[in-house]
Amino acid sequence: MFFASDNGLGASDKVMKAIVDANAGPTLGYGNDEATKRVERQISDLFEREVGVYMVATGTAANGLALSTLTPPWGIVLCHEESHVIEDECCGPEFFTGGAKLVGIAGAGAKITPDGLNGALAKLGRRVPHHAPVHALSLTQSTELGQLYSIDEVKALTAIAKANNLNVHMDGARFANAVAALGCKPADITWKAGVDVLCFGSTKGGALACEAIIYFDPAKGTEMVRRRMRGGHLLSKHRFLAAQMEAFLGDGHWLDLAGHANAMATRLAKGLAAVPGVRFPYSVQSNGLFPILPKPIEAALKAEGAVFYPWLDKSLPAAFTIGPNDVMVRLVTSFATTADDVDRFVDIATRAAGLIAAE
Ligand SMILES: Cc1ncc(COP(=O)(O)O)c(C=O)c1O
Numbered sequence: 001m002f003f004a005s006d007n008g009l010g011a012s013d014k015v016m017k018a019i020v021d022a023n024a025g026p027t028l029g030y031g032n033d034e035a036t037k038r039v040e041r042q043i044s045d046l047f048e049r050e051v052g053v054y055m056v057a058t059g060t061a062a063n064g065l066a067l068s069t070l071t072p073p074w075g076i077v078l079c080h081e082e083s084h085v086i087e088d089e090c091c092g093p094e095f096f097t098g099g100a101k102l103v104g105i106a107g108a109g110a111k112i113t114p115d116g117l118n119g120a121l122a123k124l125g126r127r128v129p130h131h132a133p134v135h136a137l138s139l140t141q142s143t144e145l146g147q148l149y150s151i152d153e154v155k156a157l158t159a160i161a162k163a164n165n166l167n168v169h170m171d172g173a174r175f176a177n178a179v180a181a182l183g184c185k186p187a188d189i190t191w192k193a194g195v196d197v198l199c200f201g202s203t204k205g206g207a208l209a210c211e212a213i214i215y216f217d218p219a220k221g222t223e224m225v226r227r228r229m230r231g232g233h234l235l236s237k238h239r240f241l242a243a244q245m246e247a248f249l250g251d252g253h254w255l256d257l258a259g260h261a262n263a264m265a266t267r268l269a270k271g272l273a274a275v276p277g278v279r280f281p282y283s284v285q286s287n288g289l290f291p292i293l294p295k296p297i298e299a300a301l302k303a304e305g306a307v308f309y310p311w312l313d314k315s316l317p318a319a320f321t322i323g324p325n326d327v328m329v330r331l332v333t334s335f336a337t338t339a340d341d342v343d344r345f346v347d348i349a350t351r352a353a354g355l356i357a358a359e
């Protein structure tokens with residue numbers, strides 16, 4: 001019953017086989033291999049246009065490097081106040097951009113709203129040279145609270161960004177889960193909706209470690225050739241990154257893996273919704289659940305070996321309060337989550353709720 005994070009799982013068998021198969025004979029390094037060229041074609045085909053592709057091994061590197069091409073060191077990147085880039089990358093974006101400032105915007109579900117974005121823009125960059133100018137907007141899809149931006153919601157935010165000459169970055173560490181849940185085409189939720197750069201993650205989705213920084217206008221990414229090298233994120237044996245991404249994207253494998261993870265999250269949410277005392281501030285839209293549990297249920301689950309974490313939500317909807325005997329937790333499903341895992345988790349929670357009622 002491992003629900004701590006989809007980072008906690010290995011890679012899918014198909015991806016692992018691709019890595020082993022890539023281990024055959026010599027090939028040119030640093031992205032000059034044939035597999036890398038195939039992946040660049042594969043991603044251009046997937047997004048229905050010629051794109052610039054730069055693969056790295058972590059999402060933090062992808063986000064920081066991408067943002068470094070979207071803002072000068074004296075600029076501001078607007079993001080959600082609970083976004084990974086501002087909360088969980090140890091100032092990686094600030095480091096890679098040479099000092100740019102990340103400014104967080106509040107919003108339920110770790111989602112930025114048009115009002116929130118306009119409100120932030122109204123307060124920033126007013127006075128030259130004292131105020132830093134806003135240069136970029138960063139959205140996470142799916143969000144850090146498992147929520148989704150619809151195509152229209154992305155378009156509404158990017159329209160404001162473009163009206164203010166902002167570049168738009170999308171942290172797609174769980175882009176696969178979003179596309180699988182929305183049932184949309186990758187192009188429709190990215191460049192056709194105004195996104196300039198997507199960090200397309202495969203690691204959480206079932207690869208070992210591979211994230212693709214995708215520029216929908218290849219000319220906007222030319223600096224990445226040097227920035228990635230200087231940052232120490234150009235793998236010499238790049239074929240092993242490409243092999244992962246090629247297998248992950250091949251034959252819709254990425255959507256099969258994400259669809260399973262999302263289905264397990266839905267199964268888990270349905271089961272927990274029937275447990276007395278369990279509350280859901282957010283609907284389950286992808287592979288992340290953030291229920292509020294009575295602490296005795298949390299304790300019973302952990303006593304039976306369930307692995308998950310408490311979660312601090314800064315923008316909890318006002319209708320929900322967390323009392324001294326409650327705890328908000330993060331439950332993340334993955335391609336490897338089984339129905340048995342889910343059903344056992346729900347069964348333990350149900351039995352624990354029964355004991356509470358009997359007290
Ligand atoms: C939304 C989001 N973005 C980026 C990252 C960073 O990825 P990594 O841990 O590979 O640096 C994570 C990590 O899980 C994440 O959850």
Ligand SMILES: C[C@@H](O)[C@H](N)C(=O)O
Binds near residue numbers: 006007088
């Ligand atoms: C640190 C934590 O947010 C990690 N990125 C995860 O999603 O599990």
